[in-house]
Amino acid sequence: AQTVTQSQPEMSVQEAETVTLSCTYDTSENNYYLFWYKQPPSRQMILVIRQEAYKQQNATENRFSVNFQKAAKSFSLKISDSQLGDTAMYFCALGGGTSYGKLTFGQGTILTVHP
Amino acid sequence: DAGITQSPRHKVTETGTPVTLRCHQTENHRYMYWYRQDPGHGLRLIHYSYGVKDTDKGEVSDGYSVSRSKTEDFLLTLESATSSQTSVYFCAISPTVSGTGSSYEQYFGPGTRLTVT
Numbered sequence: 380a381q382t383v384t385q386s387q388p389e390m391s392v393q394e395a396e397t398v399t400l401s402c403t404y405d406t407s408e409n410n411y412y413l414f415w416y417k418q419p420p421s422r423q424m425i426l427v428i429r430q431e432a433y434k435q436q437n438a439t440e441n442r443f444s445v446n447f448q449k450a451a452k453s454f455s456l457k458i459s460d461s462q463l464g465d466t467a468m469y470f471c472a473l474g475g476g477t478s479y480g481k482l483t484f485g486q487g488t489i490l491t492v493h494p
Numbered sequence: 495d496a497g498i499t500q501s502p503r504h505k506v507t508e509t510g511t512p513v514t515l516r517c518h519q520t521e522n523h524r525y526m527y528w529y530r531q532d533p534g535h536g537l538r539l540i541h542y543s544y545g546v547k548d549t550d551k552g553e554v555s556d557g558y559s560v561s562r563s564k565t566e567d568f569l570l571t572l573e574s575a576t577s578s579q580t581s582v583y584f585c586a587i588s589p590t591v592s593g594t595g596s597s598y599e600q601y602f603g604p605g606t607r608l609t610v611t
Binding site: 383385412414422423424426429470472474475479480481482483484485486487 | 588
């Protein structure tokens with residue numbers, strides 16, 4: 380069974396600062412993918428960034444980057460130059476292998492960006 | 495915009511009544527999923543489909559059934575709604591999950607808030 384754990388229920392950051400959200404996972408698959416999704420108050424689930432497990436290079440999308448530590452099964456999200464629009468619930472998710480594309484989600488971290 | 499709609503967007507129903515939620519996609523993707531979102535649990539998979547008339551159970555399938563008679567529609571039915579099924583329900587699609595170019599990311603509909611009283 381796959382598991383995803385987000386140990387930070389809530390976090391806050393000042394506008395323009397950097398914040399890191401933590402995620403750990405467990406899987407027996409060799410070929411898997413990791414994702415961060417953002418859910419703003421509108422409730423829409425938005426894909427922020429993805430990481431293929433076979434790639435050593437950490438993924439980056441504009442102000443969002445990940446620190447993927449495969450041996451430690453850790454997948455953290457760093458948001459640089461935080462903006463008020465980054466205020467949302469963030470979910471870490473794990474998928475791939477033989478799972479028909481099913482995703483396993485963490486419990487979520489509520490991030491609040493303060494002006 | 496991944497071309498996914500859900501209907502209804504909000505529904506209030508009474509315990510014991512049947513409820514059907516509809517997910518419609520315009521992308522012609524093979525894989526579709528139903529999740530429920532509850533505080534402290536993130537999103538949990540209810541059922542998924544890997545083709546027309548091909549469905550299987552997810553993590554929290556008890557009390558739910560699904561049907562997929564067309565590629566574009568995936569229906570979730572609560573045969574006899576209970577208060578424990580009060581939740582936000584999300585449908586998702588995945589472009590590719592195997593072979594060259596597989597990516598596994600999913601794109602979500604806007605969600606349906608269901609309240610069972």
